[in-house]
Amino acid sequence: MSDLERSTPGQSPVFPSLVQIRTRRLLLRTVTMDDVEDVARSWRLDGQPLSRSEAEHQVRRMLANHRRNAEEDFVHLCLAIIHKETREFIGWCGLDHRDRTKPNPVLFYLVKAGYRGRGLATEAAQALLDRAFAELGHDRIDGHAELENLASKRVMEKIGMSLIEQDDDYHFTIPRVDPGSLDVARDRRGLGAGEKPGSVL
Numbered sequence: 001m002s003d004l005e006r007s008t009p010g011q012s013p014v015f016p017s018l019v020q021i022r023t024r025r026l027l028l029r030t031v032t033m034d035d036v037e038d039v040a041r042s043w044r045l046d047g048q049p050l051s052r053s054e055a056e057h058q059v060r061r062m063l064a065n066h067r068r069n070a071e072e073d074f075v076h077l078c079l080a081i082i083h084k085e086t087r088e089f090i091g092w093c094g095l096d097h098r099d100r101t102k103p104n105p106v107l108f109y110l111v112k113a114g115y116r117g118r119g120l121a122t123e124a125a126q127a128l129l130d131r132a133f134a135e136l137g138h139d140r141i142d143g144h145a146e147l148e149n150l151a152s153k154r155v156m157e158k159i160g161m162s163l164i165e166q167d168d169d170y171h172f173t174i175p176r177v178d179p180g181s182l183d184v185a186r187d188r189r190g191l192g193a194g195e196k197p198g199s200v201l
């Protein structure tokens with residue numbers, strides 16, 4: 001059975017209201033209003049918390065963007081990253097294509113400071129890419145990182161994306177590839193067998 005769990009009868013089968021993707025160490029799932037406290041704690045890159053009302057606003061906005069997927073093809077997907085072992089909300093990841101002047105959806109991710117450096121962003125991002133190509137039908141996914149954000153740049157390298165341009169940011173892209181050749185690209189970039197994002201369960 002697919003990992004994109006179809007929970008709402010009548011809704012687009014490609015964009016169900018509840019999306020869940022399982023990897024070896026992570027559960028990626030649709031953010032809900034129950035996540036407001038976690039969103040408040042981890043929303044800002046500078047680590048400063050949002051107020052509860054700001055966090056509620058952000059979650060509502062995410063859910064509204066998610067609902068637009070069924071009407072206008074793919075628009076936005078933001079998934080909470082839950083660590084399976086600790087059950088903690090440790091960040092989020094997603095794909096954004098609200099800006100239709102951009103040719104392709106853009107990958108994004110954030111992992112809480114205490115969980116960084118363990119390959120978890122790579123595991124989440126790779127599972128999302130796999131799903132975007134396999135089920136959402138995208139032919140290409142892009143990604144951007146600020147020049148000083150070497151960790152984010154490295155994540156994109158490890159999942160097999162190619163650097164296409166460097167100005168104030170790094171610009172990466174990856175075309176749809178068959179799973180075999182993607183594994184080869186990832187191995188070349190140093191993603192060891194033990195770190196392979198595991199197949200989505």
Ligand SMILES: CC(C)(COP(=O)(O)OP(=O)(O)OC[C@H]1O[C@@H](n2cnc3c(N)ncnc32)[C@H](O)[C@@H]1OP(=O)(O)O)[C@@H](O)C(=O)NCCC(=O)NCCS
Binds near residue numbers: 108116155
């Ligand atoms: C970017 C981010 C998601 C990475 O999360 P993570 O779980 O630590 O990522 P991973 O462990 O999968 O991979 C990080 C890689 O970057 C490398 N890295 C980390 N800091 C680095 C630095 N300062 N210079 C060079 N490489 C660095 C790590 O060594 C690792 O590479 P390796 O496996 O080859 O050793 C995390 O740092 C984060 O949440 N940052 C804030 C949000 C953000 O910037 N998001 C990206 C914009 S969308």
